[in-house]
Amino acid sequence: MSVRVGILGATGAVGQRFIQLLDDHPIFELAAVTASPESAGLSYREAAKWRVDTAIPDDVAEMEVVATEPAAIADADVDLLFSSLPSSVATEVEPPFLEAGYVVSSNSSNDRMAGDVPLTIPEINPDHLGLIDVQRDERGWDGALVKNPNCSTITMVPTLAALDEFGLEAVHVSTLQAVSGAGYSGVTSMEILDNAIPHIGGEEDKMETESRKLLGSFDGAELSLHDADVVASCNRIPTLDGHLENVFADLADDPEPAAVRDAMRAFESADLSSSPDQLIKVFGPDEPDRPQPRLDRMYADGMGIVAGGVESTTKGVQYNCLAHNTIRGAAGASILNGELLVEEGYV
Known part of the structure; x- marks a missing residue:
């Protein structure tokens, strides 16, 4: 089975990750790449300042970049679109594609918390795709919009989902x-070298709200947020890739660290092409620095979550978790949602 896909905003950092991850994908065939009007008409090689650590695939390098509008991809026979647009642009650009009947798996942050938009991690809440039916009824379009969460949120939430069996109360x-x-x-070398920045605009709010939506329950008509309180402090440090997070989880139960590690290791992955066999890798007490x-x-080729440093606290547990922010936390997450859309028959 081959599904023809396009990328909205294909020349940026996340767009380039999409290009890399879609090369030789077992299901998806890249058929269209879009960018700003300044890039339209150029080959992808000419339009993109390529920065990914593998070469541009030869067939993509010579593809013509087109404008980011439905008419520009009408002849490409695309079944599914991946969006890596800045949220300010996506707010204006995504709706015309949805009205034109396209299914869009989007990494952009706009509409993530909308009540009729699935915010999905396939291993965590695949049933939330049912919101697509609500969305189509309420908005009157034939397409469908699915979002993946923020890169910092997606690092933490799989571990929280594993802990929910112990009664997750606060984070x-x-x-x-x-x-x-x-x-x-986004960050200049003069800002970040020999430095750390203890604030990332909007990031704390995304973690605090998106986590509760992802862990919430869907009854077929309406989604209810998880009732755990989530408080986040977000800091930028001079590493290139990979978000590391220090988590303190309050639990109703009092599990031993070994039980927490076992729950994370045993948390079930998804049966999709891009999902790892074991979603969460957990380091034991003999490797506290990982x-x-x-x-x-x-x-797992950047698609897994890694945890370690699990210790008991007076209210629950503390631990560290890590994920690749532009693979699992961005382009890879949207591709995984695309695979879920295919599996569930929405594409």
Whole structure:
């Protein structure tokens, strides 16, 4: 089975990850790439300042970049679109594609918390795709919009889902986030070298709200947020890729650290092409200094979550978790949602 796909905003940092991850994908065939009007009409090689650590696939390098509008891809016979647009642009650009009948798996942050938009991690809440039916009824379009969460949220939530069996009540998290999360022009070298920045605009709110939506329950018509309190402090540090997070989880039960490690290791993955066999890799007490971004961000080709440093606290447990922010936390997450959309018959 081959599904023809397109990328909205294909020349940026996340767009380039999409290109890399879609090369030789077992299901998806790249058929269209879009970008700003300035890039339209150029070959992808000419339009993109390529920065990914593998070469541009030869067939993509010579593809013509087209404008980001439905008419420009009308002849490409695309079944599914991946969006890596800035949220300010996506707010205006995504709706015309949805009205035109396209299914869009989007990494952009707009509409993530909308009541009729699935915010999905396939291993966590695949049933939330049922919101698509609500969305189509309420908005009157033939297409469908699915979002993946913020890169810092997606690092933590799988571990919280594993802990929910112990009665998850509250979460405090402090993040150490890589510079690639800000995009290629997001943080200058003079700002970040020999430094750490203890604030990332909007990031704390995304972690605090998206986590509760992802862990919430869907009754077929309406989604209810998880009732755990989530408080986040987000920090930028001078690592290239890989978000490391220090999590303190309050639990109703009082599990031993070994039970917490076992629950994380046993948490079920998804039966999809891009999902790892074991979603969460967990380091034991003999390796308290892991995970580390440089050593562990490429676990499961960058699509897995890594945890360690599990210890008991007076209210629950503390631990560290890590994921590759532009693979699992961005392009790879959208591709995985695309695979779920195919599996569930929405594409």
